[in-house]
Amino acid sequence: xxxxxxxxxxxxxRDKVATVLLILPYILLFSTFIIxxxxxxxxxxxxxxxxxxxxxxxxxxxxxxxxxxxxxDENFLKYVIPNTLKYAIIVGPGGYIxxxxxxxxxxxxxxxxxxxxxxxxxxxxxxGGVFIAVVWRTxxxxxxxxxxxxxxxxxxxxxxxxxxxxxxxxxxxxxxxxSLWSSxxxxxxAMLAGLLNVDKTLYEAAYVDGIKNRFQEIIYITIPQMKPQxxxxxxxxxxxxxxxxxxxxxxxxANPTPQYSGQLIINHIEDxxxxxxxxxxxxxxxxxxxxxxVLFSKVAYTLFGERD
Amino acid sequence: MSLKTMQxxxxxxxxxxxxxxxxxxxxxxxxxxxVVYIFSQALKPLDELFLFPPRFLVQKPTLKNFTDLFRAASxxxxxMTRYLFNSVIITxxxxxxxxxxxxxxxxxxxxxxxxxxxxxxxxxxxxxxxVAIAVLIPRYLVIDTLGLNDNFFVHIVxxxxxxxxxxxxxxxxxxxxxxxxxxxxxxxxxxFHILFKIIIPLITPALATVAILTFQMIxxxxxxxxxxxxxxxxxxxxxxxxxLTSNQVVSIAGAGMAAAASLIMFVPNLAIFIIMQGKVMDTxxxxxxx
Numbered sequence: 001x002x003x004x005x006x007x008x009x010x011x012x013x014r015d016k017v018a019t020v021l022l023i024l025p026y027i028l029l030f031s032t033f034i035i036x037x038x039x040x041x042x043x044x045x046x047x048x049x050x051x052x053x054x055x056x057x058x059x060x061x062x063x064x065x066x067x068x069x070x071x072x073d074e075n076f077l078k079y080v081i082p083n084t085l086k087y088a089i090i091v092g093p094g095g096y097i098x099x100x101x102x103x104x105x106x107x108x109x110x111x112x113x114x115x116x117x118x119x120x121x122x123x124x125x126x127x128g129g130v131f132i133a134v135v136w137r138t139x140x141x142x143x144x145x146x147x148x149x150x151x152x153x154x155x156x157x158x159x160x161x162x163x164x165x166x167x168x169x170x171x172x173x174x175x176x177x178x179s180l181w182s183s184x185x186x187x188x189x190a191m192l193a194g195l196l197n198v199d200k201t202l203y204e205a206a207y208v209d210g211i212k213n214r215f216q217e218i219i220y221i222t223i224p225q226m227k228p229q230x231x232x233x234x235x236x237x238x239x240x241x242x243x244x245x246x247x248x249x250x251x252x253x254a255n256p257t258p259q260y261s262g263q264l265i266i267n268h269i270e271d272x273x274x275x276x277x278x279x280x281x282x283x284x285x286x287x288x289x290x291x292x293x294v295l296f297s298k299v300a301y302t303l304f305g306e307r308d
Numbered sequence: 309m310s311l312k313t314m315q316x317x318x319x320x321x322x323x324x325x326x327x328x329x330x331x332x333x334x335x336x337x338x339x340x341x342x343v344v345y346i347f348s349q350a351l352k353p354l355d356e357l358f359l360f361p362p363r364f365l366v367q368k369p370t371l372k373n374f375t376d377l378f379r380a381a382s383x384x385x386x387x388m389t390r391y392l393f394n395s396v397i398i399t400x401x402x403x404x405x406x407x408x409x410x411x412x413x414x415x416x417x418x419x420x421x422x423x424x425x426x427x428x429x430x431x432x433x434x435x436x437x438x439v440a441i442a443v444l445i446p447r448y449l450v451i452d453t454l455g456l457n458d459n460f461f462v463h464i465v466x467x468x469x470x471x472x473x474x475x476x477x478x479x480x481x482x483x484x485x486x487x488x489x490x491x492x493x494x495x496x497x498x499x500f501h502i503l504f505k506i507i508i509p510l511i512t513p514a515l516a517t518v519a520i521l522t523f524q525m526i527x528x529x530x531x532x533x534x535x536x537x538x539x540x541x542x543x544x545x546x547x548x549x550x551x552l553t554s555n556q557v558v559s560i561a562g563a564g565m566a567a568a569a570s571l572i573m574f575v576p577n578l579a580i581f582i583i584m585q586g587k588v589m590d591t592x593x594x595x596x597x598x
Contacts (some may be wrong), residue, residue: 018499019420023428026413029469034435039444059445105328107316113329113471114317120336120583123343126577128528130549131570135342138349138563147345150361181339186472186521186592191590196317203316228596235436235597237471242439253440266441273445282445285327297437306598 038290044283049278058280065284075150076285079260081269083172084292085266088241090176092296093182096237100230102184107195118192125185125240136178140164142150142252150258163253168261175251175262179244187236195228197223227304234300242266242293265289317347346459348576349567350374357564359424364476371383373564377572386540388548395527395545403519406468415499415507419489423518429478433501433597435471440531463544467526473518480596481507482591515589520580528573546573 047063049055058064099214102121106114127135132226139147142163149161164170218274223230248262251257255271257263263271264286274284318325344365349357350368378388416422440447445557447466456462480494492502508515533547536565549569552562 015420016422019416019422022412022416022420022499026469026474027410027428029409029465030432030435030457030471032454033447033466033469034438034471035431036450037443037446038438040449041443043448044449071597095555102332105332108318108328109320109325109332110321117336117584119331119582120340122581123578124339126581127343127570127574128524128546128577129530130528130546131346131574134551134566134570135346138567139342139345147364154361176444182343183438186337186595187589188590190592193589194596196589197593198316200316226596228598231597232338232595233397239437241439241440246441269442269444279445279449287444293437293439293442304597 002178011269016029016122017142041283041290044280045287047280047283049279051279055280065281066078068281069284069288075263076257076268080263080265083260083262084245084264087172087176087179087245088238088292088296090122091179091183091244091266092238092241093215095173095180095241098180098186099184099188099237100234103188103192104222106192118189119183122189126181127186129246129250133181136174136251137253140174142166166258168259170251170261171257172246178247179241179253182244183240185236185240187233189241190229190234190236191226194226197224198225227306231300231304234304235297238293238300249258263293270280280301314512319332325575331518331546343574346567346570349564350571352564354564356518360457370547374572377565377568386543388545390541391543391545391548394460394463398544399523399526402464402467403522406470406473406522407465407515407518410470411474411508411515412479412503413474417474417478418484419486432471433554436475436597444531447545451536457536458538458542460542461534463526463532466532467529470522470525473521476517476591477511477514479596480511480591483594484510487565513587514594516587517591518582520584523580524577527576543597549573560582 007106023244046058047055048058048064060067078259086175103118106118109117110303141147142148142149142165146164146277148164149158153161162170164174201216202221202225205255206217211217211220219270245266248257249267252258252262255275257267257268265288269282269285271288272278272285329384337578348364348366350373351366351371353368353372356363356367418424428571451457451462454466490500492506497505528546530544530547530550531544534550537543537547549566552566552569
């Protein structure tokens with residue numbers, strides 16, 4: 001009896017060791033390169049730090065960077081915040097709704113054309129930053145070789161080439177357009193898969209129960225049935241929107257972008273961190289950005305999360 | 309509305325589907341236009357690149373841009389093939405290691421019970437929102453402190469922990485019935501056997517998906533070469549391409565080469581995705597966040 005108990009305990013211990021070994025590599029890498037940077041950003045945001053001298057506590061009990069950011073940084077308040085909000089709201093929720101509508105229409109057609117069309121819609125999301133910069137810079141180029149300018153000139157819509165990527169009136173809208181173009185990523189695929197997996201008998205039952213049209217069908221059956229995928233898609237849309245914030249700089253070729261017209265928070269962080277070496281200040285901007293992302297995601301979780 | 313017309317994924321064509329095609333086909337066409345343009349641009353000879361007004365499609369296709377690109381050396385004299393070689397090694401190693409650590413962790417999170425399991429999963433789920441460029445600077449400091457600066461491994465190590473990958477794999481392993489694992493244990497299988505003989509064969513769709521996501525992230529990334537690598541011979545192909553394309557002075561003459569270069573970046577992505585599309589869709593049906 002005692003012996004079996006002993007071997008049982010040994011078994012459990014061995015299992016514990018195995019579990020630790022299984023998760024250890026991920027935990028180490030995850031905490032070092034994802035958790036730690038977030039914590040460091042939080043701490044640094046209360047300091048002055050220029051990479052040469054050790055960080056020291058900022059004035060006003062450490063809050064100086066934040067106070068500066070929200071009261072003195074004219075570019076931040078006048079351009080960066082409005083730009084980021086406009087960009088994030090159109091590309092995030094806007095791109096998300098677009099992706100859902102496309103996925104829904106795709107779910108209503110046959111399998112073979114669906115595979116082909118969904119591949120076409122997904123393609124721009126995997127082209128990568130280099131490709132985006134090359135193709136859209138040539139298409140929107142302000143020189144004569146710019147394809148869009150050439151088209152407009154040829155049909156006499158304009159008299160001279162427009163400097164699309166250098167002029168403040170166009171840059172942000174072009175950024176939004178390009179981001180939407182490449183926004184049908186894995187969130188889109190997840191929603192499409194979710195749509196295809198909704199139990200078909202539910203629809204039949206719903207029509208018996210008096211649902212009248214497609215719109216009601218989507219609201220009462222489809223979306224509630226695929227909430228988990230809707231949430232995953234939403235989180236991916238938000239992350240995608242903020243992640244592609246570099247494109248303003250990639251398109252215009254300058255940081256800051258011309259007259260701050262395409263400046264998003266991401267670019268502002270890089271500007272202060274890697275160009276001016278004001279690391280404490282850059283960290284404070286990072287914290288603000290992380291909070292904005294969390295806020296967006298909170299909305300998504302309230303809409304689609306399952307309460308338990 | 310009759311029951312016939314409201315089917316999801318219908319088997320047969322029906323007039324009611326026309327309205328969807330009317331929207332979807334132009335949309336697909338529009339999304340692909342820039343891709344077609346790059347293909348055409350990459351195949352244009354010099355005189356067509358200079359042509360005004362520019363033509364959308366190439367008239368006399370040539371591979372000259374590609375051969376020029378392969379012959380071109382960066383300003384520092386490093387041949388292009390060196391960058392390409394670096395990128396291939398980095399991508400392959402990253403995919404293999406990411407798959408190993410994500411699968412083992414996903415298995416533990418799904419099938420083992422240990423303290424802090426729920427916490428770990430919910431932290432990982434929070435980290436789905438993690439936007440790496442938001443913490444570029446603290447990440448730089450961490451990597452610098454670890455002495456990874458100008459080290460070849462900086463292309464790989466910081467990107468191995470992939471929250472989305474772990475999330476998808478864990479959700480997929482949840483579908484594997486516990487009885488299967490119990491039965492294997494009674495037969496004397498250890499965790500290593502269970503992972504390789506039972507779990508991995510059953511979750512290949514999720515693994516394929518994670519491999520694709522890793523590929524897209526690593527193959528396209530310029531961040532590590534940009535920020536951490538000083539030695540030219542350790543930099544990656546995508547970085548080399550940005551140096552080629554960001555130089556606006558070479559705009560027209562370099563346009564063909566830049567297009568050829570972006571194609572070389574893009575075609576592997578496309579090929580891998582087409583081969584594995586079915587598996588990805590399989591994985592995505594389990595991707596929901598509850």
